[in-house]
Every structure is written in C-alpha cells, then in structure tokens.
Amino acid sequence: xxxxxxxxxxxxxxxxxxxxxxxxxxxxxxxxxxxxxxxxxxxxxxxxxxxxxxxxxxxxxxxxxxxxxxxxxxxxxxxxxxxxxxxxxxxxxxxxxxxxxxxxxxxxxxxxxxxxxxxxxxxxxxxxxxxxxxxxxxxxxxxxxxxxxxxxxxxxxxxxxxxxxxxxxxxxxxxxxxxxxxxxxxxxxxxxxxxxxxxxxxxxxxxxxxxxxxxxxxxxxxxxxxxxxxxxxxxxxxxxxxxxxxxxxxxxxxxxxxxxxxxxxxxxxxxxxxxxxxxxxxxxxxxxxxxxxxxxxxxxxxxxxxxxxxxxxxxxxxxxxxxxxxxxxxxxxxxxxxxxxxxxxxxxxxxxxxxxxxxxxxxxxxxxxxxxxxxxxxxxxxxxxxxxxxxxxxx
Amino acid sequence: xxxxxxxxxxxxxxxxxxxxxxxxxxxxxxxxxxxxxxxxxxxxxxxxxxxxxxxxxxxxxxxxxxxxxxxxxxxxxxxxxxxxxxxxxxxxxxxxxxxxxxxxxxxxxxxxxxxxxxxxxxxxxxxxxxxxxxxxxxxxxxxxxxxxxxxxxxxxxxxxxxxxxxxxxxxxxxxxxxxxxxxxxxxxxxxxxxxxxxxxxxxxxxxxxxxxxxxxxxxxxxxxx
Ligand SMILES: Nc1ncnc2c1ncn2[C@@H]1O[C@H](COP(=O)(O)OP(=O)(O)OP(=O)(O)O)[C@@H](O)[C@H]1O
Ligand SMILES: [Mg+2]
Numbered sequence: 001x002x003x004x005x006x007x008x009x010x011x012x013x014x015x016x017x018x019x020x021x022x023x024x025x026x027x028x029x030x031x032x033x034x035x036x037x038x039x040x041x042x043x044x045x046x047x048x049x050x051x052x053x054x055x056x057x058x059x060x061x062x063x064x065x066x067x068x069x070x071x072x073x074x075x076x077x078x079x080x081x082x083x084x085x086x087x088x089x090x091x092x093x094x095x096x097x098x099x100x101x102x103x104x105x106x107x108x109x110x111x112x113x114x115x116x117x118x119x120x121x122x123x124x125x126x127x128x129x130x131x132x133x134x135x136x137x138x139x140x141x142x143x144x145x146x147x148x149x150x151x152x153x154x155x156x157x158x159x160x161x162x163x164x165x166x167x168x169x170x171x172x173x174x175x176x177x178x179x180x181x182x183x184x185x186x187x188x189x190x191x192x193x194x195x196x197x198x199x200x201x202x203x204x205x206x207x208x209x210x211x212x213x214x215x216x217x218x219x220x221x222x223x224x225x226x227x228x229x230x231x232x233x234x235x236x237x238x239x240x241x242x243x244x245x246x247x248x249x250x251x252x253x254x255x256x257x258x259x260x261x262x263x264x265x266x267x268x269x270x271x272x273x274x275x276x277x278x279x280x281x282x283x284x285x286x287x288x289x290x291x292x293x294x295x296x297x298x299x300x301x302x303x304x305x306x307x308x309x310x311x312x313x314x315x316x317x318x319x320x321x322x323x324x325x326x327x328x329x330x331x332x333x334x335x336x337x338x339x340x341x342x343x344x345x346x347x348x349x350x351x352x353x354x355x356x357x358x359x360x361x362x363x364x365x366x367x368x369x370x371x372x373x374x375x376x377x378x379x380x381x382x383x384x385x386x387x388x389x390x391x392x393x394x395x
Numbered sequence: 396x397x398x399x400x401x402x403x404x405x406x407x408x409x410x411x412x413x414x415x416x417x418x419x420x421x422x423x424x425x426x427x428x429x430x431x432x433x434x435x436x437x438x439x440x441x442x443x444x445x446x447x448x449x450x451x452x453x454x455x456x457x458x459x460x461x462x463x464x465x466x467x468x469x470x471x472x473x474x475x476x477x478x479x480x481x482x483x484x485x486x487x488x489x490x491x492x493x494x495x496x497x498x499x500x501x502x503x504x505x506x507x508x509x510x511x512x513x514x515x516x517x518x519x520x521x522x523x524x525x526x527x528x529x530x531x532x533x534x535x536x537x538x539x540x541x542x543x544x545x546x547x548x549x550x551x552x553x554x555x556x557x558x559x560x561x562x563x564x565x566x567x568x569x570x571x572x573x574x575x576x577x578x579x580x581x582x583x584x585x586x587x588x589x590x591x592x593x594x595x596x597x598x599x600x601x602x603x604x605x606x607x608x609x610x611x612x613x614x615x616x617x618x619x620x
Contacts, residue, residue, distance in 0.1 A: 004508040008497075015496030020538055297491045303506035303553065304481015306474050388453035388480070392492070 026281025027325025034271035035333025062214040090222040097210035105170035117201025129215040137165035137180035153186035153191035163226030241348030283375035290379035320371020404457035421616035434604040434618040437613035485554030487564035506556040524552035544575035
C-alpha cells in the first residue's frame with residue numbers, strides 16, 4: 001500500500017512536470033546554500049588549523065611588545081633574552097630569529113621578500129621553528145654563509161622560472177646558493193619565505209645582537225603554560241620590564257577559533273535563511289498543489305480513501321519533492337564548494353581544502369525530506385478533512 | 396423476499412446558506428432491495444444528487460436514518476465510512492472524475508490500493524475489468540487521451556474494482572452523446588442483470604429511466620408517485 005502511495009506521488013510529480021520542478025528548485029537552492037556554506041566553513045577551519053599546527057603546538061613565540069609581525073625597526077629582544085630563556089628548566093631549545101625584507105633577484109626578476117635569519121646550529125640538527133620538512137636538498141650547517149633554504153612559493157611560483165637546489169639567488173645584490181626547498185604549507189604568505197644563516201643575516205642587516213623573535217621549543221612532557229609563565233617571570237626579572245609578548249599556537253588558534261566561530265555562525269545563518277525561503281517555497285507549492293487537486297481528493301475519498309490515507313499520500317509526495325530537491329541540492333552545494341576551492345587556489349589561497357562532509361550531506365537529505373513533509377502537513381490535513389461532496393464540488 | 400440493501404427513513408438534508416436554511420431533501424422514505432435497478436428522476440434542483448450522495452456516504456444527512464445492509468451509517472466514524480465507500484459502493488459520476496496523472500489501469504487500481512491488495516492481484520483485476528468494458532487496448536492511456544465514452548467505461552471499471560454490492564450513477568450519460576450514452580447504459584444494466592449488482596441511476600432521460608425496475612420521482616426534495 002505504501003509502495004502504491006509512493007508510486008502515486010511519483011506519477012503525480014511527473015504529471016505536473018514544470019510545477020514540480022519549480023518546487024524542487026526552491027528546495028535545491030536552500031539545500032545547496034546550506035551544504036556549500038557549511039562545507040566551505042569547515043574547509044576554512046581545516047585550513048587554519050593546519051596552518052597553526054605547522055607552527056608546532058609545543059612551541060612558544062616571544063616577540064617585542066606591540067609587534068604582531070615582521071619586520072621590526074627597533075627590536076627589544078637580544079641574545080641575552082635568548083640566553084635567559086635557555087636557562088629555564090623544561091626548555092628544549094631556543095632560536096633567536098631575525099626577520100628582514102630584502103630584494104631578491106632570480107633570473108633577472110626582482111622582488112621584495114621576507115628573509116629569516118635562523119641559527120645554523122639548530123638548523124643543522126633539524127630543529128626548525130615550523131614543522132615543515134624539505135622536499136629537496138638539506139638545511140645549512142655551522143659555518144655556512146651564503147646559502148638559503150626557500151619556501152615552496154619562492155621555488156615554484158614567485159619567479160617565472162622554477163628555482164632548484166644549487167641555483168643562485170641575489171639577496172640585496174649578494175649571491176646566495178639555494179641548498180634546500182621546503183614543503184608547501186598552502187598559503188602564499190607562509191610559503192614565501194627565505195631562510196639564511198643567522199650570523200650572516202645579522203652582519204648583512206646590521207642587527208648586532210638583536211633578534212626579532214624568539215622561538216622556544218618545550219621539552220616533551222612539559223606543560224607549555226607552566227613553562228611559559230616561568231619564561232615570562234625570568235625575562236621580566238632580567239630585563240626589568242615587560243616589553244614583550246608571548247604566545248603559543250594554541251592561544252592564537254583559540255582566538256582565531258572564536259572569530260571563525262562567528263564566521264561559521266554567519267554562514268550558517270545565511271544558510272538557515274535560504275532554507276527557510278526554500279521551506280516557504282515548498283509550503284506554497286504544496287498548498288497550491290493540494291488545492292488544485294481538491295477534486296481528486298474527493299474522488300479518492302469516494303473510492304474508499306480514509307482521511308489518514310489522503311494525508312499520507314500528500315505527505316509522501318511532499319517528502320519526495322523535498323528528497324529530490326535535497327539530492328540535487330547536496331550535489332550542487334558540493335560542486336559549488338569545490339569550485340570555490342578551485343578559485344581560492346588560483347588566487348593563491350591553496351590552503352582551503354574542501355572535503356565532502358558526509359554528516360552534512362546526511363543531515364541535508366533528512367532535513368529536505370522532513371521540511372517537505374512538514375510543508376505538506378497543513379494543506380494535506382486541510383484537504384483530508386473535507387467531506388467527499390465538498391471536495392468533489394471543487395472546480 | 397430479497398433483503399433490503401438500502402433503506403432511507405425520513406431523511407432530510409438542509410444546507411445552510413448565509414444563515415438561511417435550504418432544504419434540499421425533505422423527508423424521504425425509500426427501500427431498495429438487493430439486485431434491484433432503480434432510477435431516480437425529477438426536475439433540476441429536486442434533490443436527486445443530494446439523495447444519491449447521502450446513500451453513497453459522500454455526505455451526511457441532517458435528519459433521519461440511512462441503513463446500508465441493515466447498518467445505520469450515521470453511527471459510523473470516518474474510518475468506517477471510508478471502508479463502506481471503498482467496499483460496498485461503486486460510484487459513477489457524470490463528469491467521470493478520473494485522476495489525470497494516472498493511466499486507465501492505475502485509475503481502476505485506485506480503490507483497491509486503499510483495501511491493501513497485492514500488486515499482482517490489483518494489476519490482474521484492473522486489466523480484467525478494463526477488458527470487460529472493452530478497453531483492453533487502452534490500458535496505459537491517460538484520461539486525456541481517451542474519449543468521453545471510454546473515460547466513462549474506465550470509471551465503470553473503477554466502480555467495480557472492489558466488487559461492491561451497490562453501483563450509484565449520477566447522470567452517467569449526461570456528458571455523452573446519445574449513442575455513446577446507450578452503450579454506457581448497456582454496460583451498467585449488464586452489471587445489474589448478470590452480476591446482480593444493486594443499481595441506482597439518477598437521470599433526466601426518460602429512455603434511461605424506463606429501463607429500470609422501478610422509477611422514483613423526486614419533487615422539491617420529496618418522493619412523489
Ligand atoms: N452545497 C449546497 N449548498 C446549498 N444548497 C445546495 C447545495 N447543494 C445543493 N444545494 C441545493 O439543493 C437542491 C438540490 O440539489 P441537487 O444537486 O440534489 O439537485 P439535482 O436534483 O441533482 O439537480 P440536477 O438535476 O440539476 O443535478 C438545489 O436547490 C440546490 O441548489
Ligand atoms: Mg444532480
């Protein structure tokens with residue numbers, strides 16, 4: 001019997017072709033919107049989480065107060081601060097890092113780029129401030145001078161020609177040999193980086209014993225917050241001031257997470273509105289559909305359909321409309337999300353990784369079916385309530 | 396003595412139109428026996444359709460009692476009424492009232508769906524019924540691609556779907572030309588004569604009325620003889 005009701009619903013939808021499709025379209029738009037928006041939101045969150053996990057969850061970063069990014073004109077941090085932190089128990093290793101912008105030339109093309117001076121002894125041991133491996137070559141060693149390890153973007157996209165290991169760059173007109181190429185992190189900014197030996201960088205950029213940032217790796221098993229507090233206390237005591245900021249990737253991630261939460265909430269809100277619009281669309285269409293077929297309802301009653309069965313038939317039809325719309329909407333929503341990923345990739349934000357979120361797909365399908373049913377409830381209840389004669393009299 | 400299938404006792408139907416009462420049926424007493432062929436005639440507005448609808452459980456009487464197989468239908472709830480409409484009564488309308496989205500076979504199946512028969516049984520039975528009304532070659536035609544006479548024959552097949560005791564026809568030939576009308580009438584009379592169905596036909600047509608075992612004439616909602 002239920003099967004017959006389904007068949008009846010399907011036949012009716014086919015019969016009403018254009019109108020059915022218009023109704024379905026309403027659902028499609030709503031569902032596609034919610035699926036794509038949430039999927040993109042998730043992709044965004046993945047991207048940001050990935051990027052911050054590359055910074056290493058076990059590392060603390062210390063920067064001069066009030067500076068959120070490179071380069072520093074006047075740095076408040078020196079080797080003394082590095083030494084102070086090294087003495088804190090629980091600290092594994094400490095890297096004082098310089099950051100400067102310089103012109104980089106390759107293959108007759110010149111561009112301004114971000115140059116990081118990174119301690120060669122740490123580099124030699126593979127103790128790097130970000131968790132990225134090398135795709136080619138090696139890190140520099142103690143005593144190396146005019147050598148560089150470059151980011152993925154520098155090697156592959158900044159210049160017209162691809163840079164390989166052993167090619168030479170000109171940094172502020174000085175020759176540097178590329179000895180290593182980093183893995184890609186995903187976004188243009190982070191991948192456009194050049195590492196050179198710290199000592200040489202300080203000479204070249206006349207930094208003295210200053211550093212622009214200190215990266216602190218914590219020993220395994222130690223509590224990062226506890227060590228952080230100790231570092232802060234020791235630094236304050238030695239420096240006699242607190243002109244520095246400290247943060248851990250977790251803290252940053254937390255902050256970003258709450259911003260992201262707002263963004264996702266907004267995306268979800270827009271999606272909810274489109275769903276509502278879709279829902280009203282189905283309701284309107286179901287209502288007219290039922291009204292138009294009042295006479296048919298009279299016929300069905302005359303041949304023995306009960307009130308419940310009439311309602312059931314129309315609910316199934318409404319549910320089917322919802323489900324078909326939901327299926328198409330899910331496909332279109334994902335297609336749209338992947339398209340956004342593609343465009344983002346072309347624009348250098350290759351970090352956005354869209355994956356099909358199966359739980360959202362499932363939710364959207366169930367939702368579409370249910371909203372279809374709900375939209376069908378009122379009109380079918382009204383229709384089923386009519387006396388057969390009244391329904392049959394309808395023209 | 397044959398059993399009484401339909402009995403009306405002082406049945407009234409009063410419509411309310413903006414506070415004014417419109418009595419369409421005013422105290423009808425009728426007794427129809429099993430296998431009888433009765434025609435109802437009367438001027439337009441005399442209450443023929445109203446009476447037939449009351450008998451067919453499509454509407455409820457304002458006063459009086461209607462018995463089907465000895466059971467007072469005013470005591471039935473909505474679900475039981477649906478069962479009576481589905482199993483005991485086959486309706487044939489002047490305007491055919493087929494479902495446009497369904498083909499002939501599916502239209503004939505419709506009453507069976509609500510009785511929960513198996514697919515095979517419904518399929519086989521609706522084909523058989525359509526063949527009986529000479530529509531074996533039109534099984535998958537939708538109403539829009541059938542002639543008026545063919546549509547009414549599909550409607551007759553549908554009325555027989557659940558093998559009801561009573562066939563009610565409200566001006567079944569009213570929308571058809573004379574020749575087609577005669578053919579439809581032949582089918583209906585065959586049901587009465589060969590299958591023993593109780594048949595009530597509402598008509599304007601004296602030719603139709605005279606074929607009946609008994610003619611009931613209505614005037615102003617009352618039976619006159
Ligand atoms: N829903 C209604 N509301 C008010 N009055 C109605 C309603 N239905 C029928 N009537 C009135 O009841 C009376 C009987 O109507 P009915 O349809 O039974 O007549 P009929 O004999 O079938 O006429 P016809 O031969 O034209 O079909 C008419 O006067 C009609 O106007
Ligand atoms: Mg009438």
